Amino acid sequence: MTVTDLVSYEDALASYDPVMGLEVHVELGTRTKMFCGCATAPGAPANSQTCPTCLGLPGSLPVVNATAVESAVRIGLALNCSIAEWCRFARKNYFYPDMPKNFQTSQYDEPIAFDGYLDVQLEDGEVFRVGIERAHMEEDTGKSTHIGGATGRIHGASHSLLDYNRAGIPLIEIVTRPITGAGERAPEVARAYVAELRELIRALGVSEARMEMGQMRCDVNLSLMPKGAQAFGTRSETKNVNSLRSVERAARYEIQRHAAVLDGGGVIVQETRHFHEDDGSTTAGRVKEEAEDYRYFPEPDLVPVAPDRAWVEELRGTLPEPPRVRRNRLREEWGISEHEMQSVLNAGALDPILASIAAGAPADQARKWWMGELARRANEDGVELSALPITPEQVARVCALVAEGSLNDKLARQTIEGVLAGEGDPDRVVEARGLKVVSDEGALGTAVDEAIAGNQAIADKIRGGKVAAAGALVGAVMKATRGQADAARVRELILERLGVQG
Ligand code: ADP
Numbered sequence: 001m002t003v004t005d006l007v008s009y010e011d012a013l014a015s016y017d018p019v020m021g022l023e024v025h026v027e028l029g030t031r032t033k034m035f036c037g038c039a040t041a042p043g044a045p046a047n048s049q050t051c052p053t054c055l056g057l058p059g060s061l062p063v064v065n066a067t068a069v070e071s072a073v074r075i076g077l078a079l080n081c082s083i084a085e086w087c088r089f090a091r092k093n094y095f096y097p098d099m100p101k102n103f104q105t106s107q108y109d110e111p112i113a114f115d116g117y118l119d120v121q122l123e124d125g126e127v128f129r130v131g132i133e134r135a136h137m138e139e140d141t142g143k144s145t146h147i148g149g150a151t152g153r154i155h156g157a158s159h160s161l162l163d164y165n166r167a168g169i170p171l172i173e174i175v176t177r178p179i180t181g182a183g184e185r186a187p188e189v190a191r192a193y194v195a196e197l198r199e200l201i202r203a204l205g206v207s208e209a210r211m212e213m214g215q216m217r218c219d220v221n222l223s224l225m226p227k228g229a230q231a232f233g234t235r236s237e238t239k240n241v242n243s244l245r246s247v248e249r250a251a252r253y254e255i256q257r258h259a260a261v262l263d264g265g266g267v268i269v270q271e272t273r274h275f276h277e278d279d280g281s282t283t284a285g286r287v288k289e290e291a292e293d294y295r296y297f298p299e300p301d302l303v304p305v306a307p308d309r310a311w312v313e314e315l316r317g318t319l320p321e322p323p324r325v326r327r328n329r330l331r332e333e334w335g336i337s338e339h340e341m342q343s344v345l346n347a348g349a350l351d352p353i354l355a356s357i358a359a360g361a362p363a364d365q366a367r368k369w370w371m372g373e374l375a376r377r378a379n380e381d382g383v384e385l386s387a388l389p390i391t392p393e394q395v396a397r398v399c400a401l402v403a404e405g406s407l408n409d410k411l412a413r414q415t416i417e418g419v420l421a422g423e424g425d426p427d428r429v430v431e432a433r434g435l436k437v438v439s440d441e442g443a444l445g446t447a448v449d450e451a452i453a454g455n456q457a458i459a460d461k462i463r464g465g466k467v468a469a470a471g472a473l474v475g476a477v478m479k480a481t482r483g484q485a486d487a488a489r490v491r492e493l494i495l496e497r498l499g500v501q502g
């Protein structure tokens with residue numbers, strides 16, 4: 001890798017305005033492929049989910065997956081797009097071993113959805129509107145694995161293995177209009193857009209959109225124009241960026257690289273680039289093909305898609321509340337800051353919290369457990385919150401036990417520990433571990449009397465007006481009851497016994 005000159009980010013933005021274009025591919029979570037009945041479940045043995053159609057054998061014929069069309073229409077509607085009355089598939093011709101038909105069935109000048117927008121919220125709360133040019137349907141390619149080379153790349157490999165299980169899995173490609181006017185915030189806008197889109201896709205239930213699994217990937221197009229200019233510069237296209245952080249870094253890096261080339265009197269070549277996770281840099285890929293190179297033509301083996309208007313309106317009725325709107329609504333209902341909400345999202349805690357609330361937990365309690373104890377545990381185990389062996393209903397039950405005074409904080413934590421350890425439902429754990437709060441006033445009174453008797457010096461201080469010293473006695477009682485007392489009640493009893501006001 002040759003070292004590339006970069007201009008500092010601030011200097012680049014002082015001289016140039018960035019223009020961006022984001023192309024996002026989403027793998028739909030349909031049970032079968034786009035044009036055949038092959039299964040799409042991940043993890044199957046190589047080439048076990050293939051048939052003559054997705055292998056491109058002569059004489060085989062494709063049939064469009066109705067669920068994929070429905071998902072495409074719903075995505076289009078959620079992105080405020082117009083839905084085509086009539087559109088066709090097209091063949092995009094090129095040769096690559098992971099594409100057995102030697103063409104990709106895609107859409108070209110007749111996308112199913114076009115002319116929309118997505119409003120994204122930046123960290124400071126500002127809303128930025130990103131124009132959507134189109135969303136179209138296509139199919140994924142197979143997967144090549146290059147063997148023998150040092151880096152897993154084709155260079156230096158002795159041979160390659162091909163797995164066509166992925167060939168033909170439905171994809172939706174969502175393409176933005178050129179994004180202008182973001183200035184120094186362009187990388188932040190790129191990240192916020194992909195984050196918002198991912199949430200939207202998940203809310204629609206059309207894909208899990210797990211970027212780390214390649215279910216959602218983003219190509220970042222970027223160019224610079226001298227400040228104040230109108231004509232766009234030449235773009236580079238950084239391919240297959242697969243995390244939110246990388247999207248932001250790739251945009252930032254390209255701004256600095258383009259500025260260095262332009263400042264030095266050079267020209268930007270239109271090319272694809274690879275992003276490198278380790279140092280956040282990009283390196284040249286191939287010089288970009290023109291559309292003519294693909295010899296697009298309408299797919300003769302498939303009938304056009306003409307979504308019935310009444311059906312489209314019916315689908316519009318199934319759209320979820322837009323994630324941004326939902327987030328802001330919940331934030332207000334819960335009385336938390338933008339920043340706190342962001343932490344909830346980053347932890348993947350929103351759905352579990354909502355499910356616990358639906359099961360009867362107060363919002364603040366649900367948030368407290370999922371963002372505290374459970375987030376810590378998930379982090380330690382390196383798993384998603386949703387993968388922890390505890391259900392939102394069980395968390396809600398713990399909250400209820402706390403609310404009715406049967407558990408205090410410490411006991412609740414032990415109960416959760418027990419559930420996570422596979423000891424059963426919260427009630428079962430409380431029973432088996434003997435975790436109930438000591439609320440029997442007689443037993444508490446005895447413990448308080450003993451604590452006072454054993455700590456006369458402290459008791460005198462409290463009698464003398466040093467109420468703050470009561471903490472030490474509360475501690476003694478809690479210790480004596482193995483943490484199974486209600487600390488607030490213990491404090492009350494101590495002050496009562498010593499004849500001072502709380
Ligand atoms: P291609 O298939 O060649 O990548 P697309 O039209 O699918 O072309 O996508 C190009 C993306 O780049 C779109 O999001 C478009 O808005 C954006 N774009 C077009 N021209 C420029 C430019 N000069 N600078 C930055 N982005 C651009």
Ligand code: MG
Pocket residue numbers: 023219237
């Ligand atoms: Mg492209």
Ligand code: ZN
Pocket residue numbers: 033036037038049050051052053054055168
């Ligand atoms: Zn097939």
